[in-house]
Amino acid sequence: MATPNESSNSRDKILDAAADLLAERGVTQLTIQATADAVGITKAGLIYHFKTRDDLLTALVERMVAELDAQVGAPAPNDAKPISLRAKMAELTSFTFDMPASQKKLMANMLAAASAHPHLLPPVQALFTRSYEALDHGPKVGLAQLLSVALDGLLLIELLQ
Template sequence: MPATPNPPSPRGSSREKLLDAAADLITRLGVQELTLDAVAAAAGVTKGGLIYHFKTKDELLGALVERMIEQLDQRQRAKAAKRGTAKSALLLALVEETFDMSRSEKQLLTNLLAAASAHPHLLGPVRKLFKETYGELAEGGAEAGLALAIAAALDGISLLELLDFHQFTKGQREAMRNALHELIAKLA
């Protein structure tokens, strides 16, 4: 039986409170309006308390991206685990994440993507997640091509909407979801 994790320390909860405040500010105002003073005020801590955890805005943004990627990966893995161990389980979880992401999470991701143009190093954890996910999907012989194509299609759908190149209607989204489910069933 795994050991029960220790409850978060006050420092850990302060760090999370700061990341939550930063995420909220970025979602509402964009990265360009993010300042250490604004994050400290929104989190109800002193600027010194913020600087204890994050010396710079860049460090804060990096920690926020890492946390988001970790949460996204954990959420996808948990959804996949409920469906079994097959490659199709991960793809079904990716479909769910793509089509059911909240409006606020989409806005936060959009604003962080915009920040990546000025801070390209923020993409390191994102690249790592993609490398792991696509690497996992690439294993398994003849089915690998279809699995990779489905994952790439899902990422394309997400990026089209996040970058506001195209917003699919509810009907279009449902038709794509159904088509992807039919393709994924061929992998099972």
């Protein structure tokens, strides 16, 4: 039986391969068998970690949300000094326009997956909620929220190109 570390490493390899397949081929081509083949394991080996394709998609969405939270998410609750509006907008602008093409393809296909599988939406919606709530302080709350929503729209346009 695999140790917890080996199991976690296998799970990460599976998620990496699934993310690559999703980015390259889209959600309709992401199957348990295609993912197992990409990792170089048996279908049964993959099913040990992810019982269904939906489980695999859910894990991909959860990982993407965690990565996005780490990149541009809300500051930690115990941060002594809140980030300035200018710094936050610069960070979001950079994230929107400097994203590698491979990440754009993956995010676009993840959005397509979420639209076809509504159970994938809550973690994404929670990410947006946390992002907007992080802007709910300071003297320019309205401006911060407006700019953030505008950047989200620009990100969507970037993803769809």
